[in-house]
Amino acid sequence: QVQLQESGPGLVKPSETLSLTCAVSGYSISSGYYWGWIRQPPGKGLEWIGSIYHSGSTYYNPSLKSRVTISVDTSKNQFSLKLSSVTAADTAVYYCAREVGGIGSSWRYDYWGQGTLVTVSS
Amino acid sequence: QSVLTQPPSASGTPGQRVTISCSGSSSNIGSNTVNWYQQLPGTAPKLLIYSNNQRPSGVPDRFSGSKSGTSASLAISGLQSEDEADYYCAAWDDSLIKGVFGGGTKLTVL
Numbered sequence: 001q002v003q004l005q006e007s008g009p010g011l012v013k014p015s016e017t018l019s020l021t022c023a024v025s026g027y028s029i030s031s032g033y034y035w036g037w038i039r040q041p042p043g044k045g046l047e048w049i050g051s052i053y054h055s056g057s058t059y060y061n062p063s064l065k066s067r068v069t070i071s072v073d074t075s076k077n078q079f080s081l082k083l084s085s086v087t088a089a090d091t092a093v094y095y096c097a098r099e100v101g102g103i104g105s106s107w108r109y110d111y112w113g114q115g116t117l118v119t120v121s122s
Numbered sequence: 123q124s125v126l127t128q129p130p131s132a133s134g135t136p137g138q139r140v141t142i143s144c145s146g147s148s149s150n151i152g153s154n155t156v157n158w159y160q161q162l163p164g165t166a167p168k169l170l171i172y173s174n175n176q177r178p179s180g181v182p183d184r185f186s187g188s189k190s191g192t193s194a195s196l197a198i199s200g201l202q203s204e205d206e207a208d209y210y211c212a213a214w215d216d217s218l219i220k221g222v223f224g225g226g227t228k229l230t231v232l
Contacts, residue, residue: 021188035223038167045210045224045225046159046167046222046223046226047223048220048222061220061221062218062219095167096127100172103212103219104154104216105154106155106173107154107212108157108169108173108184108212109156109167109215110169110172110178111167112166112167112168114166115164117167
């Protein structure tokens with residue numbers, strides 16, 4: 001059974017960088033699939049942030065691209081998210097998930113982490 | 123404002139059939155397949171329907187999806203109290219070059 005678990009600080013100061021890690025168990029990232037990040041502001045809908053392939057190839061939401069970096073560590077079977085210059089608008093539950101299909105028609109997420117709330121506040 | 127448009131709420135009584143709509147455009151639903159996610163209160167989203175009308179293993183056949191042109195629908199038959207959740211449609215958008223979600227529909231079982 002594929003399992004994903006997010007970890008990282010729950011509180012980040014404005015203008016600083018949000019950093020989260022997603023540990024994957026039950027499946028080797030090196031075996032394939034894309035791996036993505038999605039966020040959900042409190043009481044609001046879902047927003048796709050970006051995704052990474054095990055080779056390191058990435059693609060990002062254009063509206064966040066200038067601030068987002070997603071990386072992968074296959075030796076630890078985990079991938080990470082960095083979001084720079086955060087503001088209160090970045091307060092959200094951040095989910096990591098396994099992505100099927102990559103860019104295009106087959107794009108979907110079949111396994112999700114439980115999510116972690118990150119609050120941006122001084 | 124979400125790229126995919128869903129009604130904010132829907133409701134039904136146990137045993138009823140309920141449908142939730144999702145409206146998009148030629149660059150998303152019109153060009154790519156639609157997926158539906160169910161989010162129970164306080165939990166992560168769960169893939170409910172993929173590729174317009176396919177159910178992942180373990181999803182009851184009470185849930186079904188369809189697509190026509192630039193719109194899609196999720197139907198839930200034999201409504202049960204445990205179906206009370208938020209439902210999101212999603213698709214890739216070729217013009218925006220990103221994955222897009224609907225704003226979500228909160229389903230209440232009366």
